[in-house]
Amino acid sequence: MRNRESWNARRPAAPAGDAPADLVLTGGRVHVFDEGDHLAQAIAVRAGRIVRVGHDREVAPLIGPGTREIPLRGRAVLPGINDSHLHGVWLGAMWPHLLMDALTAGAADTPPPPAPALRTSADRRAAILRTRDLLAALGVTSYTEPGLGPGEDGGDTGCFGSAALADYAQLAAEGELAARVTALLLFGELDGPGSADAFSAGLREFAAPAEVPGWFRVAGVKIFADGIPPMRSAWVCEPYPDGTHGGLLIDGDSAEQRLHRLTGMIHAAHAAGHQIGVHSTGDRTSAAVVSALGAALADDPRAARHYLIHGDLLPPGTLAEMAAAGIGLNTQPGIAVATRHLLHDTLGAHTLARMCPTRDALDAGVDVCLSSDSPVLTPDWRRGVVAAVTRAGVDGSVCGADQRLAVREALRAYTVTPARQDGAESWKGSLEPGKVADLCVLAADPLRVEVEALPQVPIELTVVDGRVVYEAASRG
Template sequence: MRGMRGTPGRRAVLAAGAVTVTAVALDGCGPEDERDRSGEDRAGRAADLVLTGGHVHTVDDEDSVHQALAVTAGRITFVGTDREARRHVGKGTRVVDLGGRMVMPGLHDGHLHPMSGGQGLLGCDLEYEPLTVRQFQDRVRAYLKRTKDEEPDSWVQVEHWYAQAMRPAGTKLTKADLDALDTRRPIVVKSTDGHTVLVSSRALEIAGITAATKDPAGGAIGRDAQGEPTGVLEDGATDLVTAKIPQPTAAENLRIARTALAALAEQGVTTFMDALASEEGLKAFTALAEEGALTARASFAPLVNVGDKDPVGKVRALRDRYDGGAVKAAAGIAVRNTKLFLDGVLQYPAQTAGLLQPYLECGHGECRPGKRTGAQYWKQEQLDSIVAELTKAGFDPHVHAIGDRSVRTALNAFARVRERGDRRSRLTVAHAELVDPADIKRFARLDVVAAMGFHWAKPAPDSVESVKPYLGAKRWSNYEPEGDILAGGGRISLGSDWPVDPLDEWTAIKTAITRTAAPGSEYAKQGPMTPHQRISRAAALRAATLNGAYQLRQQDHTGSLEAGKFADLIVLDRNVMKVPEEEIAGTKVLLTMVGGRVVHGSLDLE
């Protein structure tokens, strides 16, 4: 997980259950041998569905564009012209005129946290907004009022706190800001960077955190000048409090998973990877799969921590218990990845991302070399060893590495895998926010996917205020290096990191293309951030589709619209290859289909 943010994620609407189809006749005078009188194709079966009159952006090797496609038994059986599509129409075929609308592969989100995301949509949600202290408190007060029957002991979990955007700039909250609220309930506020929480005095008391409590491994307890806890907990220290919060029931987890799936389908996501998978989440999504209610292909990456006993045995047991096997038309469960944390975040004041050279220290209008180089939770030899064990057991390691030192450490470990002759493992660096130029071409050479959070590639409090001054101009040019990685022949995929970042995939895609803040934002006047890192529209769509499928070993089944692949596709309200770039952010998904099944919207596109 990492930090943020941008525009608030759109609230989910429930995926439509029924499909409404308007049958239309395809008139014309094609040669009689193109189809028989029943409309059956040459394999002897007519298509179940034919879409015509569209802009079908295939994301194949040539990024070819066509007019029509046919779907039979959940697979794409034809892509081509409207004229050629007639061969696939029979008595039982549903034919839909797209009216020129754009069709493309469904989105593949290669790094998110669906249970946290779904829970955030159901709870006290600050929606990633910049807030003053008063506004922050008023939002929590409103929630306390709505849930007053849960006094005095039920935990208050506040989601999507954009800590770096507190106003005025530089505002830091402590437990005192929570203690001022009229409640006895313990409060925990989760920042959008995914590494920091703010808790009330009662939460500290329940967790047994005092001035005498030592910092846990891989974490830090914020303290004031007298050594007293401030209520701010970083990384591993957050577990001291969250471990005391009662876990959701199985029924609550099902509700959370359904909410997450509806939000994903609305965005056009047909495949995702849970990048910090718990067994509770696996149980919930597996239950939905068994009901036939799973509306996206779901991959899971359980966490492997430093010091875990028999980590390979642990993740192998989860794979044996939950993995659904080969990819099928119906959405299923895959447990073939593992998650490892190498470091934290670049943002000041945490600065826990591991750097090759120290962060700068800034004050009184100037910055000078400092001493802090961030964290590195795995030593090189430890990482080499665990990555070797995991890949030999058939798992694909997915390593959180944000700072340039951590990215290099991850690539070093992956190089050892390739040196053994293993070209099969799908190795991924998640986030890769700062990459030393000497390591850029290693992504291509080692066949390592960079799962990038496109939301970060714009001027915002968490970039130009919380990172830029502390890196200096030279390193800043390497920040969010999507363009450099692509130019070096590497492969990038989309990893939204929801709910660390908003679930707004189309704003994220727009941001990777323009590197600009939203029009109307106070940061829009700064123009594009590091414009040399911009990527093309075609590259951004490929990252969000076929490259994500490659990351998750699905490229032979999904990620492009080609005959033989599953019908995982979306219909959009605009042609994102042609509209002005800023308008891509406003894209609405009219239809989401997984394996030929409508999971959002309707085929009635009138």
């Protein structure tokens, strides 16, 4: 059984007293993102922790001879961005190519990006470090690597096997990471069929690398329950135009047997102490997964932080069950926006309007995390916020207008809520005293600009654990 103790209990206490700070930012718009959504002017950091947030005059006494003071001059400070579903090795191997390039550009004849082929530890480390530098420049201070493990040890790309876990752990131990990484284990193929027997064997036999506190942790497992709607492989209640309903990816001779095995996998992973992230897109799949997760939690109640990944089709009843059981949703409105024309042909206009129901989920009380699924979409969270708030494509067409979020809601879904998904809300995700100093500085306040202009607002500074990991060359 895995150690169920969260990162929370192993974080050092915040430095106390009025000793000079290491870093002070003054004269800005500091979005604390605490429960009251307070706005401050200044923030002080010592020994990797936030020690004071408030008006400039409240922070000024912590400025000493060795303090680095950065005048913000009205710029905005946000908690560090947490991309809670991003394939770091794959992204580093593919960048600057993205899987959705052709769809977002509206060019049907755009060739697919080249497939990576990482063969050695040096290849994988180089990809991880490339992602490190890319994300640091985007203000990303945490991310979840959603699926690395023995199920992909024979994979062609080399991006998802268990060796990548060891590379992450080694880089973390060497102090080479610039973002905190949470990983989910993968005991089947990425986006492919899964074996219940192989999953059970993985739970029993696979030894994940040891945690590097605060920097790398294997939190649980990922299960691919079904496919995706555009390929008609999501398990849905209403038939596709060809009369099919899709199905589960778990092995079995019948739909009933596949469902029984999926339920068993969920119960076994929960009993082993894992957090469970389930790739689930069809409404029929999600109803079954939520029922199984809810039953597992009822048998063994604990703060497991289980969640659905994507959750393209989630009817109100399923959302209500998720809220009641504390099951989260990790989703990407940008995928629905980018594939809206394909989805219209596959699901129809009525169903398309219900795709990626972020508004309904929040209103139902479900924890909603926004993420990139990069390199499917760009890792630029600013574009993710635009997609969540406008639900509009480059041609102006809208996918799910009723599901739009407010800018503040979208920002919290990239900061505060992912910290809860990580089980780390006591020490990261907001800019409150005592929490780690993970933050990013933007040239303008994202809550004061037109949301469509947000991707053009420069990110000028990224701080992780009190250390500057990115500083724009133009900053003074």
